[in-house]
Amino acid sequence: MKFLEKLNSSVNCNQSLICIGLDPDTSLIPDNISLEDFIRQIIEATSDLVCAYKINFAFFEAMGSEGYHFLHAARSLIPRHIPVIADAKRGDIGNTSRAYARAIFEKLDFDAVTVNPYMGYDSIQPFLEHSERGIFILCRTSNPGANDFQNLQCLKDENKTPLYLLVAEKSRQWNIHGNVGLVVGATCPEELGLIRKQCPEMPILIPGIGHQGGDVRLAVVNGTDSNGRSAIINSSRQIIHASRGDDFAIQSRQAANKLRKEINQYRRPF
Amino acid sequence: MKFLEKLNSSVNCNQSLICIGLDPDTSLIPDNISLEDFIRQIIEATSDLVCAYKINFAFFEAMGSEGYHFLHAARSLIPRHIPVIADAKRGDIGNTSRAYARAIFEKLDFDAVTVNPYMGYDSIQPFLEHSERGIFILCRTSNPGANDFQNLQCLKDENKTPLYLLVAEKSRQWNIHGNVGLVVGATCPEELGLIRKQCPEMPILIPGIGHQGGDVRLAVVNGTDSNGRSAIINSSRQIIHASRGDDFAIQSRQAANKLRKEINQYRRPF
Numbered sequence: 001m002k003f004l005e006k007l008n009s010s011v012n013c014n015q016s017l018i019c020i021g022l023d024p025d026t027s028l029i030p031d032n033i034s035l036e037d038f039i040r041q042i043i044e045a046t047s048d049l050v051c052a053y054k055i056n057f058a059f060f061e062a063m064g065s066e067g068y069h070f071l072h073a074a075r076s077l078i079p080r081h082i083p084v085i086a087d088a089k090r091g092d093i094g095n096t097s098r099a100y101a102r103a104i105f106e107k108l109d110f111d112a113v114t115v116n117p118y119m120g121y122d123s124i125q126p127f128l129e130h131s132e133r134g135i136f137i138l139c140r141t142s143n144p145g146a147n148d149f150q151n152l153q154c155l156k157d158e159n160k161t162p163l164y165l166l167v168a169e170k171s172r173q174w175n176i177h178g179n180v181g182l183v184v185g186a187t188c189p190e191e192l193g194l195i196r197k198q199c200p201e202m203p204i205l206i207p208g209i210g211h212q213g214g215d216v217r218l219a220v221v222n223g224t225d226s227n228g229r230s231a232i233i234n235s236s237r238q239i240i241h242a243s244r245g246d247d248f249a250i251q252s253r254q255a256a257n258k259l260r261k262e263i264n265q266y267r268r269p270f
Numbered sequence: 271m272k273f274l275e276k277l278n279s280s281v282n283c284n285q286s287l288i289c290i291g292l293d294p295d296t297s298l299i300p301d302n303i304s305l306e307d308f309i310r311q312i313i314e315a316t317s318d319l320v321c322a323y324k325i326n327f328a329f330f331e332a333m334g335s336e337g338y339h340f341l342h343a344a345r346s347l348i349p350r351h352i353p354v355i356a357d358a359k360r361g362d363i364g365n366t367s368r369a370y371a372r373a374i375f376e377k378l379d380f381d382a383v384t385v386n387p388y389m390g391y392d393s394i395q396p397f398l399e400h401s402e403r404g405i406f407i408l409c410r411t412s413n414p415g416a417n418d419f420q421n422l423q424c425l426k427d428e429n430k431t432p433l434y435l436l437v438a439e440k441s442r443q444w445n446i447h448g449n450v451g452l453v454v455g456a457t458c459p460e461e462l463g464l465i466r467k468q469c470p471e472m473p474i475l476i477p478g479i480g481h482q483g484g485d486v487r488l489a490v491v492n493g494t495d496s497n498g499r500s501a502i503i504n505s506s507r508q509i510i511h512a513s514r515g516d517d518f519a520i521q522s523r524q525a526a527n528k529l530r531k532e533i534n535q536y537r538r539p540f
Binding site: 067097103116122125143152160 | 293326328329331332333334335337338339342359360361362363364366367369370372373377378386387388389390391392393394395408411412413414415416417418419420422423424425426430433436437440477482
């Protein structure tokens with residue numbers, strides 16, 4: 001099944017635009033539980049409330065060789081009908097990107113990946129070739145440093161356009177297999193609206209609500225498409241670390257459900 | 271020891287600006303030898319001819335969990351006085367970059383890393399904090415797609431400047447610990463010259479000679495500093511796969527030595 005179909009199916013089935021980021025901070029996990037059990041219980045408690053999960057590779061890589069085992073385990077614990085995004089932000093010259101794409105889609109069997117556009121088309125093309133998988137290109141990120149380069153005004157055909165909108169434009173051109181999406185932070189709702197206008201149908205992965213301060217309502221209003229879909233709103237710590245006690249799974253379910261309902265009340269009718 | 275001291279020490283000691291990229295293509299390794307032995311023999315045959323080694327993470331990640339073991343093994347095989355660059359092209363929001371920095375510098379003990387600037391300062395700052403390690407920021411890459419964004423003319427203080435030069439300028443500002451370098455492809459010698467002019471002392475990692483077609487002479491002339499140093503000229507396949515036969519180690523030594531001499535003849539007196 002194509003990534004977009006799988007995503008729309010889980011959006012409809014769970015009536016949800018939430019993506020839970022499985023980025024555990026090991027210091028916030030209850031003492032008497034293993035990391036693998038923690039992740040399993042979070043997934044079991046939330047998998048009927050999300051449209052996707054996102055796994056941040058850095059947290060697992062920071063653990064050394066056992067991290068790879070956990071990464072594999074975490075991915076395996078997620079029910080097959082829920083798409084899983086590898087938040088890896090990769091991008092390299094052609095044959096290297098090809099190796100990364102193999103690692104992420106074939107060895108680890110993720111449904112989608114985040115990639116960095118700085119190196120241009122041939123750094124992303126090996127990912128795009130996997131036409132059943134989703135490729136989320138970093139466009140306007142949620143962090144403060146995003147301003148350093150992404151909002152620079154660039155000259156293109158005599159017009160001034162910010163770099164992030166040129167990235168959105170190129171991403172649209174590269175979308176010949178219908179598997180391209182964008183990453184846009186909830187911390188910059190104005191840019192999110194402009195990007196959505198330029199790419200009416202593309203899925204947009206939206207991090208930055210919660211801890212980073214992005215506004216949920218604007219993320220939904222500016223980020224969804226005309227059918228109230230195609231926005232994947234990520235939340236990590238706010239959900240998975242809703243409690244440090246033994247009730248962490250129940251609390252994570254409640255936090256996820258609360259956010260899901262809040263998001264749905266801002267969605268256009270669907 | 272600070273990264274730059276370690277680099278200059280190996281440049282002087284081995285009279286070399288060569289960095290060998292340990293990116294083995296497993297289909298080009300002689301049948302009767304393991305990947306680990308292949309890498310060991312390449313290192314033993316060349317470690318007195320290089321100023322650094324570079325290990326491409328993608329090739330190892332593409333192998334799955336055993337790749338991590340090989341990555342660790344490959345790094346361990348390199349003599350401690352030769353700097354090793356993790357070619358990982360990472361970059362993410364602050365706490366994620368912090369996890370990557372820990373993985374690369376602490377768990378794997380690399381001397382330097384390549385990072386992607388698209389997400390701006392706070393995505394790079396956690397790497398910079400490791401003041402003893404080198405941070406090579408992608409500036410103008412060697413691949414064809416580099417043109418898509420890196421050469422866009424940007425408006426800054428009413429002036430038109432290509433994006434890659436703004437990245438070089440910012441990188442210089444961020445270099446408060448003296449541990450920042452840039453990545454510039456040998457395939458764009460003109461840009462290399464402009465970047466060297468803007469950053470007279472910064473080390474520049476230069477991929478793109480050999481297979482990618484970059485000119486060795488121009489890489490040296492435009493890439494070195496006023497002392498004929500601070501250019502780290504990478505070669506991978508041309509050296510490590512110089513032969514597919516049992517003589518691969520000897521042949522890799524000969525290829526490395528030939529390139530080392532060619533580079534040295536173009537260097538300013540040192």
